[in-house]
Amino acid sequence: MNNEATIFSRHYCVFFEKSITTLQMENLLREFMMSIGRTLSRYGIILGHIKLLAKLSELAVEHYLFLSLTTLDNVSVIPSKCWPKVSGVSIGCIELDVNVLVFGYTVNEVEVQVDGALKKLGRGR
Amino acid sequence: MRILLFGGFLGSGKTTTILQVAKYLTTTRQEKVVIVENEIGAAGIDDKLFANSGLQVKSLFGGCVCCQITSELISAIDEIHKTLNPDWVMIEMTGLAYPDKTANSLKKYSKVYSAFKTVTIVDRGRWAELIATLKPLVLGQVTGSDLIILNKVDLAGEDIEKIERDLHEVDERMKVVITSAAKNLSVAVLEEVVRFE
Numbered sequence: 001m002n003n004e005a006t007i008f009s010r011h012y013c014v015f016f017e018k019s020i021t022t023l024q025m026e027n028l029l030r031e032f033m034m035s036i037g038r039t040l041s042r043y044g045i046i047l048g049h050i051k052l053l054a055k056l057s058e059l060a061v062e063h064y065l066f067l068s069l070t071t072l073d074n075v076s077v078i079p080s081k082c083w084p085k086v087s088g089v090s091i092g093c094i095e096l097d098v099n100v101l102v103f104g105y106t107v108n109e110v111e112v113q114v115d116g117a118l119k120k121l122g123r124g125r
Numbered sequence: 126m127r128i129l130l131f132g133g134f135l136g137s138g139k140t141t142t143i144l145q146v147a148k149y150l151t152t153t154r155q156e157k158v159v160i161v162e163n164e165i166g167a168a169g170i171d172d173k174l175f176a177n178s179g180l181q182v183k184s185l186f187g188g189c190v191c192c193q194i195t196s197e198l199i200s201a202i203d204e205i206h207k208t209l210n211p212d213w214v215m216i217e218m219t220g221l222a223y224p225d226k227t228a229n230s231l232k233k234y235s236k237v238y239s240a241f242k243t244v245t246i247v248d249r250g251r252w253a254e255l256i257a258t259l260k261p262l263v264l265g266q267v268t269g270s271d272l273i274i275l276n277k278v279d280l281a282g283e284d285i286e287k288i289e290r291d292l293h294e295v296d297e298r299m300k301v302v303i304t305s306a307a308k309n310l311s312v313a314v315l316e317e318v319v320r321f322e
Contacts, residue, residue: 005221043254045250045254046251047255048135048136049220051171053170053173062177068136070135070136070248070250070251071250080173081177099166099170101135101165101220103258103259104258
């Protein structure tokens with residue numbers, strides 16, 4: 001295997017057709033991570049990591065979810081301290097910082113997977 | 126000022142472990158901790174987790190401290206000592222770094238610390254696959270460590286004794302503690318991390 005890891009780091013804004021709740025957003029982001037991870041894994045293992053910071057861009061302070069994936073079906077989710085206070089908020093758009101560091105795949109291959117997962121998530125830009 | 130250098134492969138649990146060790150030191154011992162975070166990628170993610178926990182964080186982006194921006198790390202450590210003078214500095218390396226290289230550089234060029242320890246986190250769940258595909262990197266990362274935290278033992282994976290044998294082939298004196306940082310580290314493990322001979 002190539003000893004160079006591929007580093008993919010992008011920022012996105014995602015708009016939803018209809019506003020969603022924070023719980024729906026968390027579930028969508030779990031699936032977003034899994035969607036990327038399923039293709040970039042070997043025998044269920046990511047040879048690297050997939051990390052995501054999702055921020056509620058409609059709010060001034062930092063309300064965010066941190067998600068990471070190294071083993072399929074085991075998405076780790078950590079909310080920021082403020083997160084529970086906004087559980088009733090309807091979300092129209094979110095900002096995503098996506099970091100994928102992985103061995104065995106090119107940047108283009110990673111980008112294709114991330115773009116595909118974004119299309120399922122909402123309208124990205 | 127004591128330095129704890131944390132290494133380990135991508136996603137092995139470095140950030141989760143550091144957060145718990147830092148919380149233990151700041152709350153139980155009332156000691157001052159500063160985190161140095163070296164991250165690869167345009168946007169920092171882990172540094173926000175530390176800041177969210179009320180910890181002081183110095184972020185180093187733009188490369189890996191073990192091979193590309195070593196001098197920036199040494200300068201940052203000196204600056205932290207001069208301006209903040211904490212009891213502890215915890216350095217989180219990138220998951221691609223060789224902690225031993227950084228440890229050697231810091232020991233050679235930094236004169237501001239009183240004690241130094243390298244702690245490497247190993248992921249039980251991915252050990253077999255990582256050894257099969259990236260053996261030089263993974264074993265290189267544990268080389269020279271003062272302590273190995275064999276993490277994620279609650280997940281399925283390689284036989285724990287087999288991993289310990291692999292580790293002891295690198296260094297038969299290597300100290301290994303077994304845990305799952307996701308379920309909170311025990312006081313015994315926390316004390317082992319912050320203990321100096």
